[in-house]
Amino acid sequence: MSTTSDRTAVQLEDRHTPLDLDADDLKRMYYTMVLARSLDERMWILNRQGKVAFVISGQGQEGAQVGSAYALRPGKDFFLPYYRDLTVALTAGMSPRDLMLALFARAEDPASGGRQMPGHYGHRAHNIVSGSSPIATQIPHAVGIAMAAQIKGEDTVVAVYFGEAATSKGDFHEAMNFAGVLDAPVIFICENNRYAISVPEKKQMSVPNVADRAQGYGFPGVITDGNDVLDVYKATKAAVDRARAGDGPTLIECKTYRIVPHSSDDDESRYRQKVEVEEWKLKGPIERLQQYMSERGIWSQELEDEARKRAMAEVDDATVYAEQAPSPDPSTLLRHVFAEQEH
Amino acid sequence: MPVKTIIQTIRDTLFDEMQRDESIIVLGEDVGLAGGVFGATKGLQQEFGEMRVMDTPLAESVIIGAAIGASLNGLKPIPEIQFADFILPAFDQIVSEAARLRYRSNGTWNCPIVIRVPWGGGIHGALYHSQSVEAFFAHVPGLKVVAPSDPYNAAGLLRSAIDDPDPVMFLEHKRTYRLVRGETPDGERYTVPIGLAEVKRPGTDVSVFAYGLMLYYSLQAAEALKAEGLDVEVVDVRTLQPLDRDTILASARKTGKALIVYEDNLTGGFGAEIAATIAQHAFEYLDAPVLRLAGPDVPAMPYAPALEEAFLPNIESIAASIRELAAY
Numbered sequence: 001m002s003t004t005s006d007r008t009a010v011q012l013e014d015r016h017t018p019l020d021l022d023a024d025d026l027k028r029m030y031y032t033m034v035l036a037r038s039l040d041e042r043m044w045i046l047n048r049q050g051k052v053a054f055v056i057s058g059q060g061q062e063g064a065q066v067g068s069a070y071a072l073r074p075g076k077d078f079f080l081p082y083y084r085d086l087t088v089a090l091t092a093g094m095s096p097r098d099l100m101l102a103l104f105a106r107a108e109d110p111a112s113g114g115r116q117m118p119g120h121y122g123h124r125a126h127n128i129v130s131g132s133s134p135i136a137t138q139i140p141h142a143v144g145i146a147m148a149a150q151i152k153g154e155d156t157v158v159a160v161y162f163g164e165a166a167t168s169k170g171d172f173h174e175a176m177n178f179a180g181v182l183d184a185p186v187i188f189i190c191e192n193n194r195y196a197i198s199v200p201e202k203k204q205m206s207v208p209n210v211a212d213r214a215q216g217y218g219f220p221g222v223i224t225d226g227n228d229v230l231d232v233y234k235a236t237k238a239a240v241d242r243a244r245a246g247d248g249p250t251l252i253e254c255k256t257y258r259i260v261p262h263s264s265d266d267d268e269s270r271y272r273q274k275v276e277v278e279e280w281k282l283k284g285p286i287e288r289l290q291q292y293m294s295e296r297g298i299w300s301q302e303l304e305d306e307a308r309k310r311a312m313a314e315v316d317d318a319t320v321y322a323e324q325a326p327s328p329d330p331s332t333l334l335r336h337v338f339a340e341q342e343h
Numbered sequence: 344m345p346v347k348t349i350i351q352t353i354r355d356t357l358f359d360e361m362q363r364d365e366s367i368i369v370l371g372e373d374v375g376l377a378g379g380v381f382g383a384t385k386g387l388q389q390e391f392g393e394m395r396v397m398d399t400p401l402a403e404s405v406i407i408g409a410a411i412g413a414s415l416n417g418l419k420p421i422p423e424i425q426f427a428d429f430i431l432p433a434f435d436q437i438v439s440e441a442a443r444l445r446y447r448s449n450g451t452w453n454c455p456i457v458i459r460v461p462w463g464g465g466i467h468g469a470l471y472h473s474q475s476v477e478a479f480f481a482h483v484p485g486l487k488v489v490a491p492s493d494p495y496n497a498a499g500l501l502r503s504a505i506d507d508p509d510p511v512m513f514l515e516h517k518r519t520y521r522l523v524r525g526e527t528p529d530g531e532r533y534t535v536p537i538g539l540a541e542v543k544r545p546g547t548d549v550s551v552f553a554y555g556l557m558l559y560y561s562l563q564a565a566e567a568l569k570a571e572g573l574d575v576e577v578v579d580v581r582t583l584q585p586l587d588r589d590t591i592l593a594s595a596r597k598t599g600k601a602l603i604v605y606e607d608n609l610t611g612g613f614g615a616e617i618a619a620t621i622a623q624h625a626f627e628y629l630d631a632p633v634l635r636l637a638g639p640d641v642p643a644m645p646y647a648p649a650l651e652e653a654f655l656p657n658i659e660s661i662a663a664s665i666r667e668l669a670a671y
Contacts, residue, residue, distance in 0.1 A: 078416070113449030122448055129415060130448040132439050140405045140436065144412020144420075151368060151394045151418065170432070174405035181400065336450035337484050339508040 012295060015230045019237060023298045029070055029229055030293065031307050033062040033286045036087040038311040039096055040260075042319060043103055043118070047264045051323070052103050055264040056119040058084035063285020064191045064224075064254035065161075066091050067232030071240050072159050078127045078145050080138045080160040083119035084191065084258070088161060093126035096314045100322035107328040114328045136162060136169035139188070143175045146184035146249075157243045158186040159236075164210050164253075165196030173213075176251065180217035183248035187239045188214075190251065191226060193258040198271035211253040219249050226254030227285040230292070259284065344528055350520040352494035352527050353383050353459075356501045357421070361391050363532075367505065368413065370397040371406055371423030371459075380425055381461060381520055407433040410456045411441050419505060420456045427462035427476040427514070434479070441510040442485030457504040457511050462490075463555055464606060465518035465655055469646035475607035475638075477554075480512045481583040481616070487537055488584040490514040492558040494525040496581060499535025507537060516555035523559055540587035542594065546576035549668045550594040552617050553604040554580040557656060561604055564661040573669055583613055588620050595621045599630035600668045604656055609637040631671035636664045 016026060036058065043055045058065065065087035069079065074093045081088040089099060098110050102121075105114035111122040111130065122130030129145070131138050142160035149156035166172055167190060179186050190210045194201050207213065214221025222239070225231045232254050239250035257280040261268040268277070293299035347355070361367045369384055375398035378385030388396035399406050403424060410420035424430045430437075437458065444454045464473035481488045487509060491497040497515070504511035543558070544565055553561040558579050565575035578594050580586070595601045601621050603614035618633045636656050638644070644654045 109449075110451070111449075112447050115449060116447055120447070122452070124448070124451040130444060130452050132443065132447065134435055134439050137408065137435060137440055140408020141412035141415065141440070143405065144409035144414070145416040146412075147409055148413040148416035148418045151413075152416075156416070171404055171408060171435075174400070174402040175408065177400055177402065178405045178409060336446050336448075338445070338487070339453065340450070 014296070015292075019230065019234055021233070025070070026289070026293055026298055027303070029066045030286070030289050030299070031311070032066045032087060032090055033289070034307045035096065035311040035314060036062050036065075036090055037286060038308070038315045039099060039318070040086055042315045044260070044264065046103065046319070052118070054117055055103070056083050056117070057258070057260045057263070058086045060259035060280065060284060061191050061193055061226070061256050062087040063229045063288065064189070064226035064232050064256045067229040068159065068189050068236040068252065068254070071233055071236035072157060075126055077156055078129060078142070078158040080129045080131065080142050080158065081121045082131060082135070082138065082161045082163065082166070083133070084163065084193070085121060085161050089121040089128060092128050094121065094123050094128065096318035097321050098123065100318040101325060104322045104325065105327065106322055106325040107332075108325050113332070136166035136171040138162070139166070139172050139175040140178075142186050143179045143182070143184050146179065146186040147182055149185055150182065155244050156185065157240050159189055160186060161189045161191065163196070164190055164192040164194070164201060165204060167210050167213060168204055176214070176217040179249040180219050183246065185243035185246070186249045187236065187243060188249060188251040189236070190253045192253055192255050195258060195262070195272070197262045197266065209253055211251055214251040219251070221251040221253065223253050223255065226256030227283055227288050229285060229289045256285070344526040346524050347494050347527050348521045348524050349491070349494050349497050349515065350381055350383060352497045353501060353515065354385055356498045357384060358387060358390065360502065360505055361387065361395065364419065364505070366417065367419045367421060368395045368397065369421050369423065370399050370410060372399060372401050372425045374398060374423050379423065381517070383423065383459070403429055403433040404436050407436040407441065407458065410458075411436060411444070411454055414454050414456045415452060421459060421505070422456065423459045425461070426468075426472050427460045428471045428474045430460060430476055437480065437486070437510070438483050442483045445509060446485055453508050454510050455508045457501070457513050459513045459515060461515050461517045463516040463518055464644045464651065465556055467646065467648065467651065468517070468644070470643035473644040475605070475612075477514055477583055478607055478611060478613045481613050485509070486584060487511045487582070488514065489537055489582050490516070490554040491581060492516065492519060492555055492579055493523050494527045496535050496541070496579070498527050499533055500537065500581070502532060502534045503537045506534065511537070514555070518556045519559060535581070538582050538585045538587055540581050540590040541579045542576065542590065543579045544575065544577040546574040546598065548574045548598060549600040549602060549665050550576045550578060550598045551602045551604060551661070551665065552578045552580055552591060552594075552614075554583070555606070557604040557606055560656065560658050561661055564658045564665060567658065568662055568665055571666075573665065575665055580617070586616065586620070588624070591617060591620060592625050595625040596628040599628050600671065601629070602634045602636060602664050602668055604636045604661055606638050606655055608640045609635060610640050612637050631668050634664055634668055636661060
């Protein structure tokens, strides 16, 4: 039987120091999530104002994203995000301006120069690989990037992201199988947000966990609480160490929840109850980390106010900058089909 | 100059290129220890090791997908699809990914891979070891598609494909592998530019445009018709994407009569693009309708020798089409 003081002791367990994270790391991850959420919310407003045609969102999944991406080395390791990974893009090095430029489809958008829909992250200088819209196609690329690192004898690790829906696709299974055969230094990060647009988890697979699928391919599948930044970080850090040591891939399932509709064109009332969404909002990753920090004296109201103020300033700056930035010139439509001749 | 088969030329060129450039890797089904089902990679694994000449699971999408990834991390992958017929599971990777990486990233990423694809019929391969796939891929901007028909062009185009910073579909006609021999300069790294057709046989009466096995048959038909007093020009299309419209149009304007021969089924086949090009840009020079001779519109090539023969255009049917045009 536990006493009140026992429970307090358990609650106050320091989970970050053993992971080599200090208070500044926690503040940084906290801020990245606040910034991502602020950006994401602004994007919806801009869509509803009729200023941008489309938004696809990662709200609710920020913890899984920052907790995992934070364990990699930006600019050195490779990131293959999927379309909900705004927080991965930020953690890997993209700026709010970069992301707003993509939202407004501006010429200066570093991911695609306004060619792709928003949410198709990419930035060569940060090793963020350009992605497409068919799901799971990026997963074989991650294995190839990791394979190349093995061949070249480099210690690069590759993090590839996808939702649970992508784990129904052949590309996921072919890539997992080949990665297992190669012992490739790749980390498969599944953000299980419970829905493939409208189709719930149970109609997508007959196993209880995405992580169970790793068993078929001979490497570990790890289940994490995707709304607990530290749990995700811990699993990813272990997977990175494993990959760098030459011990092969890991599949990490982050159990989380998408608290917004699939996209700006989706009506989620067709497939889920409002009460379900509201319950998950209370268990959100920002709230969870805030509580953890608060209990250890790392969070304060002042810190939060400051973070929100700073994030809002960044979002405002990015919005104004991107809104005023020029659109691609129609004459550029035909460029970059193939390498261009140097003149 | 040594005389070699196409398959030997491809094998030797791969060997030399891998020796020259250590960023080149080869991957695919049975390409390693076994040296490929046709022998295109024979001895490569023994020389360059298991990581550079890699046997993969029998899963085409990840063969191409992993090759794309390796190219994004500084390597020059040459994946092999064992038979063109098996490429369809990788269609998404080739069309949605490899072909679009440069365009969709506004020129910041590119995908330098060479996809080797044994294709074509006449080898008793039936529905699933005989297909022509060039029309699928030549339709896709962002892909280059080459189809050499003799050893000299096979080596020269393979080197150009390897040097190319964008994805290249390298189509090797299976029936020509050991059928067609030719001289290949030894010890010289010559290239044949992607995007140029070649007038194989100059003539004045009729132009024939072909690639792969059909080019070989067309040359033989042209030779046979000499006895009938016909002077036939044969153009090796060589590169389907980008298509050398200048050479094709120059030939059509010169002879005023154009026959396009391809073994893919007729409707929507690549020959239609050549026909449309000639019809639009050489109309005033034409003395006869543009003619296409192709496989019939059935799902694929059957196995029984009588059916296979009935499917494929051959020297006789090509000669008959040339006569028809000449008499028009």
